[in-house]
Amino acid sequence: MxxxxxxxxxxxxxxxxxxxxxxxxxxxxxxxxxxxxxxxxxxxxxxxxxxxxxxxxxxxxxxxxxxxxxxxxxxxxxxxxxxxxxxxxxxxxxxxxxxxxxxxxxxxxxxxxxxxxxxxxxxxxxxxxxxxxxxxxxxxxxxxxxxxxxxxxxxxxxxxxxxxxxxxxxxxxxxxxxxxxxxxxVAAPSLQQIEEQLGRVAASEKLSLPPPLASRLAAGCDRNLRRALLSLEACRVQQYPFTDDQQVAAPDWELYIQEIAGDVLREQTPKQLFVVRGKLYELLVNCIPPEIVLRKLCLALMPKLDDELRHSTAQDAAFYEHRLQEGSKAIFHLEAFLARFMSNYKQYMISLGL
The missing domain is CATH 3.40.50.300 (P-loop containing nucleotide triphosphate hydrolases)
Known part of the structure; x- marks a missing residue:
């Protein structure tokens, strides 16, 4: 269990x-x-x-x-x-x-x-x-x-x-x-509460959980206790005894979204948009909520952008998230957000002479 x-x-x-x-x-x-x-x-x-x-x-x-x-x-x-x-x-x-x-x-x-x-x-x-x-x-x-x-x-x-x-x-x-x-x-638990709960579960299972690993598990779960407990179990399957510097594996769908963000930053062409569309379909088919996909895409793109592009990207993400709530086909709005981002990013790079 x-x-x-x-x-x-x-x-x-x-x-x-x-x-x-x-x-x-x-x-x-x-x-x-x-x-x-x-x-x-x-x-x-x-x-x-x-x-x-x-x-x-x-x-x-x-x-x-x-x-x-x-x-x-x-x-x-x-x-x-x-x-x-x-x-x-x-x-x-x-x-x-x-x-x-x-x-x-x-x-x-x-x-x-x-x-x-x-x-x-x-x-x-x-x-x-x-x-x-x-x-x-x-x-x-x-x-x-x-x-x-x-x-x-x-x-x-x-x-x-x-x-x-x-x-x-x-x-x-x-x-x-x-x-x-x-x-x-029902408020989300604090990071300290998540660490305490992880410690209690580990003690019940007679596992030795290092405090640094517990802190990383709590910080990487986005204050989601269910995800923190699943990550703890995944770490036990991956390696036990635990170590202080043990890596916490991210879910496959998050890594896939990171890959999509890298694709649109590397190349801004209709061909690339077609490839990305297939990856978005794969996420939706595997029951990843479209609102989560859009939010994670925006968060994955933000650290790699200059300050001038971050504001417009956040504004576009908010606009298409609203359209996503009103519409019926999620793929249209996810693809439209990426198309708008690719257009803005390419124009910005051309203006810099790159």
Whole structure:
């Protein structure tokens, strides 16, 4: 079992990074008040772990008896019949799903799932919690239509179904949805907290972790605890006993983005843009989020540019990231950003006489 799963807190009492948030959630459950909840914060901060611990606090160990289903849904619309198929993770008390996977049909899927859950209420442990919980991941990736339809559905079925929403960027969730939820911010852990957690995991595994290596693991994970634990396990597989100067291997997709940045800096031609397009497709096919690809590309290019180009590159990256959120084909906007950068870079080099 991976360290990430082996040392994941199972209950709210076991939380150390977000002890104050966990205590408030426990008080909420004890009081019997369980409103719609919105957890937001950066990746690897512990949102999903908090949600699972909250469900266990409400319903007990029964929420860990999970089943994964991938079944087709037939939704009757006024003008047509919609058939979609997607995966859900469910127990007797809750359903977890990612509605953004179905694209523009997300609003119909969310409504249908909530209606289905409202038909059968679970028998609560104490006979009072007669509602199911629907966990929606990546709510910030839902279309605006889906979020607006969610607003009305939250009110209509609140007696039989409570929603737990999870997202990275709360600014992409519309205000009417946020106002109907208890918003809980899950902050990214500090570098010191990550080092302490790595030390605890290493001690539990009877590993000797040198402080310099722990510092590099914490500094290279971008305050993402999940990534830090995965890097620690990768270092153990690579070499053990650990050494002070042991290298921390970067993920393959990050190295690939570094390679793309080197390609566009080396040559600015249509042929090179065609080659880079194929590499961008490969990243997207391997499920690397396009927003992360664009951000990492910009960060990889910045250190190799003069001050005159850094401002325009950051401005272009912000422009195309906004277009990326509004558009439907990520490859168009990623390629447009690189094409704009290559054009600006070539003109700048010509102006210098190089």
């Amino acid at each position: 991976l360290f990430v799963d082996k040392y994941r807190p199972r209950t709210l009492e076991q939380f150390q990074l977000h002890a104050d948030v966990a205590d408030n959630l426990r008080k909420l459950v004890v009081s019997g008040d369980c409103p719609h909840t919105l957890f937001y914060g950066p990746a690897g901060a512990g949102k999903k772990t908090l949600i699972l611990a909250l469900l266990r606090e409400i319903y007990g160990a029964g929420v860990e008896k999970l089943k994964v289903e991938c079944k087709p849904w037939k939704i009757e619309l006024p003008s047509r019949k919609l058939e979609v198929e997607f995966a859900t993770v469910s127990s007797a008390y809750h359903v977890e799903m990612n509605p953004s996977d179905v694209g523009n049909n997300d609003r119909y899927v969310v409504q249908e799932i909530i209606k289905e859950m409202a038909k059968s209420r679970p028998v609560g442990i104490d006979g009072q919690r007669g509602f199911k919980v629907l966990v929606l991941n990546e709510v910030d990736r839902l279309s605006k239509e889906a979020q607006h339809s969610l607003r009305r559905t939250m009110e209509k079925y609140s007696a039989a179904c409570r929603l737990v929403l999870c997202c990275n960027n709360v600014s992409k969730v519309i205000e009417p949805v946020r106002s109907r939820c208890l918003c809980i911010r």
